[in-house]
Amino acid sequence: MANDQHKEKAKVFSRRSLMLGGAQAALMSVLAGRLYYLQVLHSDEYTMLADENRMNIQLLAPLRGRVVDRFGVEIASNRHNYRVILIPEQTSSVEKTLDALAQYVPPDSIDRERVLKEVKKKRSFVPIPVVDNLTWDQFAQINVNSPDIPGIQMDVGATRDYHYGDLFSHLVGYVGAVSEKDLQNLEPDPLLELPEFRIGKSGIEKYYDTALRGKAGISRLEANAYGRTIRELNRQEGIPGNDVILTIDQQLQEFAAKRMGSESAAAVIMDIHTGDILSMVSVPAYDPNAFARGITSKEWKELVSNSKRPLGNKAIGGQYPPGSTFKMVVALAALEAGVITDSHQVYCKGHTNLGKHRFHCWKRGGHGKLNLEQAIAQSCDVYFYDIARKVGVDRIAEMSHRFGLGEKLDIDLYGEKAGLIPTKDWKLAVQGVRWQVGETYNVGIGQGFVLTTPLQLAVMTARLANGGKAVVPRLVRSIAGASPDETNRDSLAVAPDIGVSQAAMRPVLRGMNKVVNGKRGTARASKISTKGWEMAGKTGTAQVRRISKKERIEGVRKSEEKPWEERDHALFVGYAPYNDPRYAVAVIIEHGGSGSKAAAPIARDLLQETLRLDPLRRPSLDVLARRIPGESDA
Template sequence: MSQRLRRGDSERSALFTRRALLLGGLQLGLFGALGARLYQLQVLESQRFTTLAEENRINLRLLAPSRGLIFDRNGEPLAINRNNFRVMATSDRGRGADLVVDRLDQILSLGEQDRARLLRELRRARNAQPVVVRENLGWEEVARLEFNAPDLPGVFIDLGQSRDYPEGDLMSHILGYTSRVDKEDLGGADDALLRLDLMRVGRKGMERQLEEDLRGRAGAVQVEVNAVGRVVRELDRTEGQPGSNALLTIDLDLQRFATEKMKAHQSGSAVVMDVITGDLLALVSVPGFDPNVFARGITQSEWKELLDSVERPLHNKAIAGAYPPGSTYKMVTALAALESRAIDAWTRLPCLGFLELGGLKFHCWLKGGHGGLNVVEALAASCDCFFYEAARRTGVDRIGEMASRLGFGKLSELGMPGEVAGNQPSRAWKQEKHGKPWQHGDTFNLGIGQGYMTSTPLQLAIMTARLANGGYEVQPNLLLARATPREELAPPTTVRDKPTAPSMRLNPQHLALIREGMNQVVNSGHGTANQLRQRDPALAFAGKTGTAQVKRITERERDLGITQQQLPWHLRHHALFVCYGPVDNPRYAVSVIVEHGMGGSATAAPIGRDILVETMKRDPSRRTDRFRKMAQR
């Protein structure tokens, strides 16, 4: 028994030893597998994992530079950057985003639409780039977020800047606005800044035109982040370069004055231009829009309202509105006729109230006719028949050539986005556009600035300036100076009294005749705007009224004596006025158009007068305190 037991014991012991060794061998083998795996990870694939580890923790974040500021010519701020507390969120491609968004929703009441947008953007954001949750936070919201910070991983409050336009709609068309970067901006451009969620780029106006200067250069910060995207420490920082600041030629006070005058009417535009330098002191298009709405993000309904309005508030009528110039074009016809010797100072042409051509009647605005007039009298009285005949004698080609020299039918050198060239019709143009040859009747219509002829308020101001400055091809200009933030931003100190633009080499006597005609419009008894004559000789000015047909007046209407007031607004005549002053030493040119304002002398001329007189009163030579004001800035 004891023997058997011992034998069984030793058998069991031997089996145990065998199996223990087997198990030990298995364990050794498995440990070997661990070692092999370690070798694979830490030696063979170490390089790859090292790279991955670096990517994990180091994150390059771009710093948006401050956008350059824009001031008016006296240093009044027009476009500035306002501090903007905004709440940002990061997540690793959406990990844990639902929870964070839920909590943000509780604190900020985001709303369904914002929630969806946020979740989408968080999932899409690469390299844990921050996404904007909400901008322009109030103190209370900031406090609530800070209080709840421990429950909001990856959420942080960031002090950024947003564009602010203190003057609102007053400068809307000149400045344009800024908005988020869209796909079109990205096409071709390789500026990494454009991919920043916070980045805003200029749209329209000077914001767009000066985009390259205003934008500045991106800075970058290398940060070490943890898995939830929170910045642990900053490794390296390269400061960006803020954008350049700009000084515009606009005189804010004058712009405000002109806008107030224009706002008496539904829709229109006014341009004030320095005839020597080409500086635009005011560029008004009413109604405007509030560019701040774009900076904070426009809603669909606001956008639709702006787009659908008949007054087209998004449209800068001063450079993009093409209207028949009407009688304001008569200086072009007269100058072309004089320069081509079709008429001279003494040529008197008859006006019977109408002119017949091939069975068609071309009417003068004065039913009974003016009798016989010379060029000065014809301009003063704005006789249509005189200019029908003068145009006929000059011909479309020579009128077109003179118009082109005065700036019609082509873009100016202003360079502002959205400017249109208007239409200076020619034989070739008509043949191509309408497939018909040019007719005499077309020349008649062109002679009085009707028919196919269209121009912008800016072009009318350019024409007036070139007539007033003695025939120099002055170009409009909006940018007075620009400077990087390190440089001093100041207007040019040299006072310019003579145009530097090339001369058009016009006969001075011919120009004098045109100017005398414009003088008599205002300052003689038979002028169409003689009610506007100034008592102060220093403020005396010259001008030309214009009334442009929107719809042809039919014989029936003429017989019935239907007045403009009886027509619907959108069919009424446009009212125009161009003027310059002071009359004996011209410095400023003004053009005004009141859309569907019916009569140039009744509607547009008083506005033009007010703006021009105000401009002359504000001239630095009269207001020495303005220099001091400028020097102080």
């Protein structure tokens, strides 16, 4: 009985063993199946997730391209920024480390509060910048003593360096941190997200930012679950930015800026054939280095409140009545329209009347009888009232545009202004009032509504001097690494003719010659005496304020007697050498008084210096070998 039961029990047990074993096998199959599902079917997916987990992609900022002048002189380049970084976990006391470090750096260069705050906020292995812009000596000294300063790390970054300070501030501009607005407006580039990345904020730095910027490199880092970097998996160096080669001659630029001194003024010197701008000066200027490192609010306030507007580039953004420098255009309009010939004469008695209005010549007593050449040389206003009335404002406007006035010249800078060349339609459309003949008189002497920029005046002069070729100004000769046709507009053949006959041009140019070299020329005091370098040009004095009748009766005050803001703008446009023209210049001295006294001597000196330096005789540098940043320090 017991035996039977024993056997029965064993039988049940065996049966149940099979069932249990079967269940166990089934469950193991489930696990194996799951393993297959995860490790074979979905392996790619999870591999990707694992890589996402561990890989941290870090962008490597490329070295920004340099800006050099036409001979390769560095204007903007990258400088080593020696700095010290703190890794909190490597020191037992951040305070003590900072104390130790303070012995080797200038006082107040460590912002303790900020450092301590960041130490608290970040994980202990995250490096925190402590001091930067150290000199090599300071840097070396800290390096030697680093065993006594636990937790610090020496680091070399790159900052933008503008070697000539304020000399190129308006041209080259400066770089700065990426703002929210930049992020919205610029083409998306991951580099922009880098906290220390700098982009061009103005000038060439901004206009050619993409070329200068280069392409980001990538460093793939392996990081653990806490974000600590374990190692670098691979590294793909970025492509450094391209150098931008300007048309500017640094020496000439320096001379021009110095020559203009403390005036509020602008000057443009350009090659009349190529359009190369050899110098573009707007004074006063500012130090772009201050912007690159971050400007203080005090410095900013000073710049903004300065009545001489150091922040604006007057050469392209300042709009001034051209005054008498406009007279060549008026003359050409009249000659080409056939309303006068070059022998046309006018008698100047110091004023002319139009209805009840009296229009004065700058010379109270009048010039007497003048022909065109004489009228230009002596800048007789009455003569030009006469021919302006004859030709009409619309034809003057049409001629102005041929000389590049009243429109943007698309120079590679931001902030260029178009100026203003009025027409009858323009007045009706904008002011809703019909054009008055008297306004044509004013236009005839470059006053009234007419506004031009110094750049436009330089272009106008160049187109006069080169025999009517529509030369276009350019600031950039080439971009190293870019194909030449992208930037190089060197050939003269490209510039189309503006369609003004040589017959009309000749007397005008002769007049300009007489302005300087004639006995009665308005700028006869500013002639270039070196043989073969003679200058031709035209003075201009633009009224800032209308001269009232009362003043006329009481006697016009001399410019020097008026307050600075009320004084006339002094202008001069010119070119040289007269016999074989090559360079054109336009100078404006805000509230400088008269063109002949204030502007002409400067223009003369600029042209003379241009000829002395003559960029054509020196080899220019179009394609520069890339230099590594270390060398640029030397």
